[in-house]
Amino acid sequence: MPVTILGEQAITLPAGNTASRPGTPTSGMFRYNTTKNILEYYDGNQSAWVGIGEFVATGGTITTSGSYSYHTFTSSGTFQITNGLKTIDYLIVAGGGGGGGSGAQNAAAGAAGAGGAVTGSTALGVGSYSVTVGGGGSGGQNVNAGKTSTPGQNSVFGAFTTAIGGGSAANSNEGYSGAELSGGSGAGSSTPSSTSNYGSGTAGQGNRGGIHGGPVGGWGGGGGGGAGAQGTDVPSGGTGGAGGAGINWQSLGTVYAGGGGGGSYDTNTAGAGGSGGGGAGSNSNVRTTGVAGTANTGGGGGGSGGNTSNQNTCFGGNGGSGVVIVRYLT
Numbered sequence: 001m002p003v004t005i006l007g008e009q010a011i012t013l014p015a016g017n018t019a020s021r022p023g024t025p026t027s028g029m030f031r032y033n034t035t036k037n038i039l040e041y042y043d044g045n046q047s048a049w050v051g052i053g054e055f056v057a058t059g060g061t062i063t064t065s066g067s068y069s070y071h072t073f074t075s076s077g078t079f080q081i082t083n084g085l086k087t088i089d090y091l092i093v094a095g096g097g098g099g100g101g102s103g104a105q106n107a108a109a110g111a112a113g114a115g116g117a118v119t120g121s122t123a124l125g126v127g128s129y130s131v132t133v134g135g136g137g138s139g140g141q142n143v144n145a146g147k148t149s150t151p152g153q154n155s156v157f158g159a160f161t162t163a164i165g166g167g168s169a170a171n172s173n174e175g176y177s178g179a180e181l182s183g184g185s186g187a188g189s190s191t192p193s194s195t196s197n198y199g200s201g202t203a204g205q206g207n208r209g210g211i212h213g214g215p216v217g218g219w220g221g222g223g224g225g226g227a228g229a230q231g232t233d234v235p236s237g238g239t240g241g242a243g244g245a246g247i248n249w250q251s252l253g254t255v256y257a258g259g260g261g262g263g264s265y266d267t268n269t270a271g272a273g274g275s276g277g278g279g280a281g282s283n284s285n286v287r288t289t290g291v292a293g294t295a296n297t298g299g300g301g302g303g304s305g306g307n308t309s310n311q312n313t314c315f316g317g318n319g320g321s322g323v324v325i326v327r328y329l330t
Contacts, residue, residue: 013039021049046082055084055328059131064330073324074296079129079157091249091325092118092163093227093256095152096293097183098137099279099301099316100169100190100221102263107172108240108305109190109314110198110212111224111231111260111271111281111290112137115152115298115322116164116184116205117247132156134163136293136319139301140171147315151183152298155322166300166319167199167209169224169260181209188212188222188231188241188262190303201225210234210241210262221281224259224300226274231259238265243300246276249325260293260300260317270305279317281305293320 015032022029027044038051050056059079060071071079094116100109115134133155140149152165167183172190179199181187185206186199198209210222210231219238223231226244234241243259258276263283270281270290277299279291284305293299301317 050083053084055086057081067329068327069330071326073131073133076132079131079326081124081126083126085123085125086328087121087123088326088328089121089250090119090157090161091256092155092157092161093298093322094155094163094165094184095134095136095322096260096298096300096319097151097166097168097187097224098139098149098319099260099290099303100149100171101140101147101316102172102304102314107191108219108221108263108265109140109172109303109316110169110188110209110221111241111243111262111303112149112169112300112316112319113167113183113185113187113199113201113209113224114206114226114246114257114259114274114276114278114300115155115166116202117227117257117298118161118163118205119249120161129158130156131324133324134165134322136321137166137168137301139290139316139318140169141315149316152319152322155324157324163322164202164205166224166298169303169316170197185225185227185244185257185259185300188224188303190221191219198222199225206257207244209259220264220268220271221262221303223262223271223274224278226259226276226278227257229274232271234262238268240264240269240271240281240303242271243274243278245274256323257298258300260290260302263290263303263305270302273299273302277320289315290317292317295321296323298322
């Protein structure tokens with residue numbers, strides 16, 4: 001279509017919807033897209049039509065919902081902006097810690113803390129932004145079998161924001177200090193440890209684990225801390241503490257970073273996992289392995305309840321891996 005000059009103030013460009021773009025475009029073609037209501041040109045280097053000022057980004061699994069586009073990273077990758085500038089919202093969740101194992105029927109293990117959760121908004125322009133998704137920690141076993149739980153791994157977005165991995169819980173016959181149980185959210189204390197042996201959370205990312213307040217060699221393990229609430233304390237009795245709740249990012253309905261549930265004393269009820277992927281604790285007469293945190297939620301692993309007949313099978317649950325989500329107005 002020829003260009004029509006209207007006086008000396010404006011020109012009329014070829015116009016049409018997205019479906020009517022030229023079938024064999026060449027670099028430098030210029031048109032008005034009536035579907036997007038933007039000017040666009042054909043970039044031969046990218047083999048794509050590019051809107052002038054249009055925001056173009058790749059990386060992760062891309063979906064749309066309502067007025068937003070979402071990039072969800074369940075494994076490490078790159079958020080790449082090739083055109084434009086946008087204010088983006090982000091959720092960064094680290095891996096949850098591994099729950100504690102147990103070496104005796106009456107000595108319940110504490111639950112692991114959830115991975116730290118970091119939220120925020122920032123303006124981003126053209127560039128490459130690395131994404132690291134932290135893995136979950138491994139559950140512990142009776143220390144006599146040589147298996148100690150491990151904390152969750154950090155998740156990172158770009159070079160400026162890091163979520164701290166969830167604290168791992170001590171096995172029931174290990175003398176961890178509170179500092180060793182800390183993380184994005186802290187692990188619950190286990191028996192027969194000191195009642196003050198619970199992990200603290202990282203400010204702005206998570207909460208402390210639950211306190212075991214029973215006697216040496218008895219009562220349930222404390223619940224792991226979550227991003228939204230602390231783990232449940234166990235002041236007395238054999239029930240394991242419930243994991244702390246996670247957070248419902250942007251009120252979208254999916255909850256992330258729930259703490260694990262503590263193991264129970266003897267035949268009592270084990271602690272429930274916190275909403276947001278936290279794994280439940282175990283009961284010595286029902287199961288000997290704590291439930292794992294849910295993958296890509298940062299949930300903490302559940303603590304073991306113990307089993308005197310085969311102490312070397314009393315595992316804590318593994319922590320759930322983390323996730324990174326970026327969204328922006330489409």
